[in-house]
Amino acid sequence: MSELCLVAASAMLAACGALPLQGPSAVRRVDLRADDREGLLVAWLEEILYTLEVHHRLPTRIEVSVSEQLELTGRWTEAPLGQIEKPIKAVTYNDLAVRESQTGLEATIVFDV
């Protein structure tokens, strides 16, 4: 689940084409908990969207750890946000799925753009 959250965050940032500006970096820590894996994934990605839109900061080096009790601890270094090519407005529960596969966990996430 830790790796899935990391990959999902990277994929979302790549999908919206977010680029950093040169400037002072900072470290942010995020603690989350959810009743199920899908809900945790949505909450995690929403944290990142909120950081982009409200703080205008782009998470760069992301570390994330999820316990068996679905407690997530995230930590990232963030840079000032430069541009976003395709902004994402919300993470939806539409078709949301986290499933086991031969190579690990897979997820389907639909974003409101």
Added chain:
Amino acid sequence: MAKSEERLTKQDLIRRSPWLWEIPVSHRSDMRVPVRLFADDKLVESALEDASLVQAVNAATLPGLVSHVTVMPDVHQGYGFPIGGVAATRLPDGVISPGAIGYDINCGVRLLASDLTAGEVEDKMGDLASALYANCPSGVGVKGSVPLSSKELDRVCRQGSRWAEHNGFAETGDLEATEEDGRIDGADPGTVSPRARERGRPQLGTLGAGNHFIEVDVVDRVFHSDAADAMGLRQGALVVQIHCGSRGFGHQVCSDYVRELQAVVGRYGIRLPDRELVCAPLSSPEGRRYLSAMACAANYAFANRQILSQHVRRSFAQTLGERRGGWLTQVYDIAHNMGKIEDHTIEGEVLRVCVHRKGATRAFGPGFEGLPPRYRALGQPVLVPGSMGTASWVLLGTQGSMALAFGSTCHGAGRRMSRHQAKRTVRGDRLRQDLEAQGVRVRAGSLPGLAEEAPTAYKDVDAVVEVVVGAGIAAKVARLRPVAVVKG
């Protein structure tokens, strides 16, 4: 197979009239009511191409539904609930579902009328488009011209367009010509999260991105002269449409409650085919809290369109002279993403219901007391923007819309291509050239964003309107033709 890949076929539908199709309650064991789709032969095929009718069937499983789920001819796939869907749930124990109202709470359309003709301002139309683009902030996350303190945001949440009026952002007659006079009752800012507040405070008075726009149109043809006169619409005259909603504020309210309700839906014994349809009884603490937060976002959206109206008037004044700006009078302002508590007659009984309209417009018929006196005998104005570069329509609500569709009708052309598909098939720069060649001035912040909204990505709005008029759930007043478009 992902749920969005499920499809119905035409064999699943029963044709009830040339304009009306039904998915019977026997189609799936968990349906509580049938689904009724307004469409002609071509639009029904289009509705079957995506998952919108599967989503309507899913919606038909919600507890407390009355009569049927209505689907409009401009339907397309949404998140959980189809865009172009209407569902009414009975008070007090029927449910309210944030996903059946949408992320952009009170996304809607406002129409301003002028007595200027296109010919009179032809040589200044490009300047007017540029002034609109400069004065109306656009783009996702962009900051507006009216930053709010936390206390002021509370007032916007409670007062809606009245807040705008008190702060100099309205002309006489604007509020009267707004659904609910621009203010929904029951808004409690205490039900809105700190995150929604942070997203909302800087964004008031902004257009946003996606399919939101400001468009200058010409009244191309009048079909109902009495109604057009009452609305101040004259053939050949310029009008302005503003299409936008509650911005990041409404998105965050929806996101917050879709997540919050996931934790309680099971407690109420509700099983759902799609988690995006998550809901709670209207009488429950969670349902009441969402309704109150939704009212806050709806009022924010009314205030947002009100402020943008003043930016539009300022743009006209800057370009055409001070007197001109004062000549833009409000025809109407109507929501198409909203949950409303209304009384409807269902099988001879008057019921109080929560009407969920997502991508569907309220369309109350003649006699509705909440209308301005000049419209009361005619019916409620309905504003149906087409796709960029194509026609838009002004319609009237009818007795038929009250009887058949919980006082609702269509809201636009309806997408036929996803945004991704549109970008793959249309180039933004080429589209802008084509529109300019057709005499439509375009000011857009993003060429890929422009491509997403290409006319080919949408259904034919004229065909959509023929269906709702043929079915009797709206009447034609006027057709509009675009001459300038501003997009984020």
